[in-house]
Amino acid sequence: MRDGGKESATRGLLGDRAFRAATGACAWLVALALLGAALSMAWGGRQAFTTFGWKFLISTDWDAVNHHFGALVPVIGTVVTALIAMLLAVPVSFGIALFLTEVAPAWMRTPVSSAIELLAGIPSIIYGMWGLFVFAPFMAAHVDPWIDAHLGSLPVAGTFFSGPPLGLGMLTAGIVLAIMVIPFISSVMREFFLTVPKRLKESAYALGATIWEVAWDIVLPYTRQAVIGGVFLGLGRALGETMAVTFVLGNAHDLTASLLMPGNSIAAAIANEFTEADSEIYRSSLIALGFLLFVLTFIVLAIARLMLRRIERKRGYA
Amino acid sequence: MSTANPADKLYHRRRARNAVALVLSGCAAAFGLFWLVWILWTTLVSGMHALNPALFTKMTPPPGESGGLANALFGSLLMSGLAIAIGAPVGVLAGTWLAEYARRSKLGECIRFLNDILLSAPSIVLGLFVYALVVKPSGHFSAIAGALALALIVLPIVVRTSDEMLQLVPGAMREAALSLGVPQWKVTAQVLWRSARPGIVTGILLALARISGETAPLLFTALNNQYWSLKPNAPMSSVPVAIFQFAMSPYEDWHALAWAGALVVTLFVLLLGLAARWYLHRSHMAQD
Numbered sequence: 001m002r003d004g005g006k007e008s009a010t011r012g013l014l015g016d017r018a019f020r021a022a023t024g025a026c027a028w029l030v031a032l033a034l035l036g037a038a039l040s041m042a043w044g045g046r047q048a049f050t051t052f053g054w055k056f057l058i059s060t061d062w063d064a065v066n067h068h069f070g071a072l073v074p075v076i077g078t079v080v081t082a083l084i085a086m087l088l089a090v091p092v093s094f095g096i097a098l099f100l101t102e103v104a105p106a107w108m109r110t111p112v113s114s115a116i117e118l119l120a121g122i123p124s125i126i127y128g129m130w131g132l133f134v135f136a137p138f139m140a141a142h143v144d145p146w147i148d149a150h151l152g153s154l155p156v157a158g159t160f161f162s163g164p165p166l167g168l169g170m171l172t173a174g175i176v177l178a179i180m181v182i183p184f185i186s187s188v189m190r191e192f193f194l195t196v197p198k199r200l201k202e203s204a205y206a207l208g209a210t211i212w213e214v215a216w217d218i219v220l221p222y223t224r225q226a227v228i229g230g231v232f233l234g235l236g237r238a239l240g241e242t243m244a245v246t247f248v249l250g251n252a253h254d255l256t257a258s259l260l261m262p263g264n265s266i267a268a269a270i271a272n273e274f275t276e277a278d279s280e281i282y283r284s285s286l287i288a289l290g291f292l293l294f295v296l297t298f299i300v301l302a303i304a305r306l307m308l309r310r311i312e313r314k315r316g317y318a
Numbered sequence: 319m320s321t322a323n324p325a326d327k328l329y330h331r332r333r334a335r336n337a338v339a340l341v342l343s344g345c346a347a348a349f350g351l352f353w354l355v356w357i358l359w360t361t362l363v364s365g366m367h368a369l370n371p372a373l374f375t376k377m378t379p380p381p382g383e384s385g386g387l388a389n390a391l392f393g394s395l396l397m398s399g400l401a402i403a404i405g406a407p408v409g410v411l412a413g414t415w416l417a418e419y420a421r422r423s424k425l426g427e428c429i430r431f432l433n434d435i436l437l438s439a440p441s442i443v444l445g446l447f448v449y450a451l452v453v454k455p456s457g458h459f460s461a462i463a464g465a466l467a468l469a470l471i472v473l474p475i476v477v478r479t480s481d482e483m484l485q486l487v488p489g490a491m492r493e494a495a496l497s498l499g500v501p502q503w504k505v506t507a508q509v510l511w512r513s514a515r516p517g518i519v520t521g522i523l524l525a526l527a528r529i530s531g532e533t534a535p536l537l538f539t540a541l542n543n544q545y546w547s548l549k550p551n552a553p554m555s556s557v558p559v560a561i562f563q564f565a566m567s568p569y570e571d572w573h574a575l576a577w578a579g580a581l582v583v584t585l586f587v588l589l590l591g592l593a594a595r596w597y598l599h600r601s602h603m604a605q606d
Contacts, residue, residue, distance in 0.1 A: 015501050016501050016502045019502070020419055023415035023418070023419065024419065026408045026411035026415065027477075031428075034436050034439070037446075040450040041446060044446070098346075104344075104347070116354070118354060118588065119350065121587055122358075122587070123530070123533075123583055125533045125580070125583075126583070129561065129577070129580055132565060133573070183350070213336070233438060239440070242441065242442040242533070243562065247565070274538050287446060293443060294439070294443050298439075301435045
């Protein structure tokens with residue numbers, strides 16, 4: 001009797017140990033996947049890094065025939081399109097979050113916020129197709145000519161806004177990216193705006209503050225870290241987005257100041273050229289680009305997560 | 319008239335600023351909805367135009383001929399299924415470890431952090447990783463590599479939802495089961511997983527929705543295939559990659575097929591999202 005009990009107890013212990021080891025191994029797999037991705041790209045790109053050295057980062061060459069590759073054009077394209085996207089998406093997301101938490105009547109909040117979250121569910125290739133067939137022609141017909149005529153003649157800023165009305169280019173890509181990241185940023189903001197203690201807001205209202213003053217002076221400072229976290233999360237998305245950008249960026253390896261001209265981004269260059277890369281150094285350069293993208297997004301996403309984690313912890317102890 | 323005192327002026331200025339801000343916030347919401355409607359409308363109209371039964375029965379055609387997306391639909395289904403089959407169990411186990419054995423530990427926090435990064439990492443980078451891991455050593459593109467790349471996207475989503483859902487299970491439930499002398503692994507498998515199941519299943523459904531539209535990680539893992547193929551170690555077509563190829567081409571009838579594919583994928587993704595919500599809602603109802 002007693003022995004039997006002991007036996008089943010040890011069996012239970014063994015089972016526990018095995019279960020714990022198995023789940024632990026799976027958890028390690030998550031860490032290994034990320035580490036492996038970084039290492040494999042550093043390794044795959046080593047030929048480009050050793051051949052071109054630091055020049056890889058500052059060279060604008062992209063010459064598949066003579067095997068000269070530089071990362072500057074795609075890196076700038078990635079950063080510029082992402083910044084245009086943030087410039088548009090951050091204020092709009094703040095407006096949406098404000099609308100959904102303070103302004104809209106109660107019956108409207110759930111349907112509108114679910115509809116905006118639907119935007120996040122649409123696959124990026126659909127954004128790309130829509131951008132190519134619908135939005136780029138619209139830009140070419142109505143927006144680009146206006147920008148060229150009215151802003152293109154400005155003394156200094158004009159160089160950024162003059163160019164042929166192609167429809168494809170940095171500006172179009174930036175706008176499409178903005179539409180894609182708005183639901184991410186606004187849902188983070190909304191979620192944390194809802195955590196602001198009622199007491200704080202109502203004290204301000206009792207002193208006669210307007211809704212806008214409460215939002216700007218009470219809600220925003222209280223949730224500052226979350227807002228920054230949400231913005232960086234959106235930025236990480238915008239930097240790494242591939243398909244939508246590939247469709248509307250125009251795939252040109254020229255460095256131009258104008259936002260109306262076609263450009264390139266890291267993700268678009270890889271998507272367009274990787275399977276056609278016909279030499280080792282070409283392929284290695286593309287993988288090296290991937291490594292740069294990985295490092296860039298890792299930093300941005302790490303900042304985002306640290307910010308969000310800090311505010312979550314604060315809320316947990318409060 | 320009212321050459322009123324400064325306090326009045328200030329009051330009116332504050333009221334005006336408030337009104338402007340509120341109108342602008344309404345405009346922001348309208349702005350977001352405007353794009354949603356425009357994109358869905360375009361997809362619906364152009365897609366319905368090209369939708370016909372041949373889409374589901376015929377293979378992807380060469381330019382100038384009529385055809386469908388049967389092989390691409392099948393490829394997407396197969397690779398997504400495989401990706402879930404690989405990613406979901408690993409994800410649930412990893413999430414279990416985080417929630418049950420590493421709730422407050424440094425290592426747990428560290429893995430949670432890395433998982434969150436993986437969750438939003440650019441999918442094209444994961445495609446490059448699988449290329450280096452599978453395609454390059456084996457020497458050819460394959461459906462398995464494609465499924466593996468998609469599994470890397472499934473993994474962090476499932477880890478996160480399992481972790482969160484298991485943490486929500488009341489501690490009293492664990493203690494009640496453990497006090498009966500049940501080994502911990504049995505408690506986890508038979509009590510905790512069952513109690514957290516709605517959340518975990520929802521996470522898996524959302525992961526499936528996410529990967530069914532993913533294109534970038536398939537471009538140089540599964541590549542593409544114009545023909546019907548069942549071989550897991552050969553290139554395989556998928557709907558998103560077919561859409562990419564057809565939309566970038568100069569042929570009108572390929573564009574029409576791309577729109578039809580876009581409509582099918584969008585409907586599938588949106589319906590899956592709805593189904594996930596509905597399932598979660600229903601389970602909550604049943605529990606109350």
